[in-house]
Amino acid sequence: MTRTFKALMPRAFLAAAALTAFAAPAAFAQSAATTPMQVHAMAAQPALNLSAYGEVRVAPDMATITFGVQTEAATAQAAMADNARRMQEVFAALSRAGIADRDIQTSGLNLSAQYDYVENQPPRLRGYQASNQVTVIINDLTKVGTTADAVVGAGVNQINGISFGLKDPKGAEDQARVLAVRALQDKARLYAQALGVELGGIRSLNEGGGYQPQPMPVYAMARMQSADASTPVAAGEMTVRIDITGTYDLGN
Template sequence: MKYLGIMALAAAILGSSTTAQAANVQITAQNPVIELSISEQVDSRPDTATFNTGVETKAATATQALRDNSRKATMMIDKLKSLGIAEKDIQTTGINLNADYEYDRASKTNRFVGYRVSNQVQATVRDISNLGTILDALVSSGGATNLNGPYFSIDDDNTVKQLARERALANGKQQAENYAKASGYSGVRVLSIAEGISNSAPGPMPANRMMVAQEESVPVAPGQVGTSVNLNITYEMTR
């Protein structure tokens, strides 16, 4: 069990009237209230990985640079599809055209040499056991010039969320009852619950660690993804 912290045990005189608010609904409590902020995290093995890749080309003219880039980008996307990635899991995230300069040491100025075009794509792999092979094949024969990621996640995390939610509720009730009994009350009742959910995973693998020799498969360790449910719960102490 993990806690983000206890916000406050409301200062109130026994028998006084306290008001708790949730979703613009006024709920009047006849006894003191307890406000808790509780977090519960459930770790599980990811089943989905997302990475970003792309191609970059240079040419003397903008038109030629764009044409060369379009040809290579098409080859790269076709390669992704041939590696088993569905078309719906391939998305273009950016196409950039910029003037290209080189620094001239003699004149100490930037000299215009042409144009640079990049096409970036995001791809989602739903069978992460093949991720290393896909990354290796993409660089060695797919023409990709850069890689970023992977970012691991759970495709359907409803079951994990529900487990974290149940643990957080049980944890919150136990803590609230402890406060109530210490204050001379017998139990608690829930007045309001507000929820927040977050996911955490190991950071992306640096691109230079992915660019291994062509005859080797890229090692990938998916680890675990943490799904956290954060609850802000208000209880009323009961006799």
């Protein structure tokens, strides 16, 4: 039996070796056939990333003014009471000027202690300061100056700023969008021509920017009140801008 087992061993080994020899080339052939296809699938198509903008200038048709009344008194109660009385007069003046209640909004209400500071001495309480801030929308630009004068005459002693805007900015935004897309297309064609390749379709398009009211500083408007004429206010024009970015496919 020992001789029989030894005689069979070489034949089994040869069979296993033959199986391995046939299997290895087949596996190699399969790997060689699929590798180029995988590389081709991973190759990204050339693309062109660009940005452009479009803007239009339009005349505003509304204004927003922020103003307030600031009062001081020896006690907090007195400061608030004086402020409330003067603000009631301001609201009455706004009503007479034709400003609707929905266009008036309190935007700030503050009360703070006021101190005098002397070197080498502790702070000394001087009194209290009350402040009431109101934001008003004016839909008729011809009334901006007269409205400012009216509230100053009623007791307003702070005017913090004015901004001009559009009641419905969609029309101006759409015009800016069209101009932005045209600019993006022109830029894409120019780049493709310079590169000597064919311009493909657009892959993605993103928008940014848009309408924003444009604030303008108001310097000492309260001191410009005159008995002969209303405070001059120039609305000018405002810019509505749309920014876009796009990705185009490129050919060979």
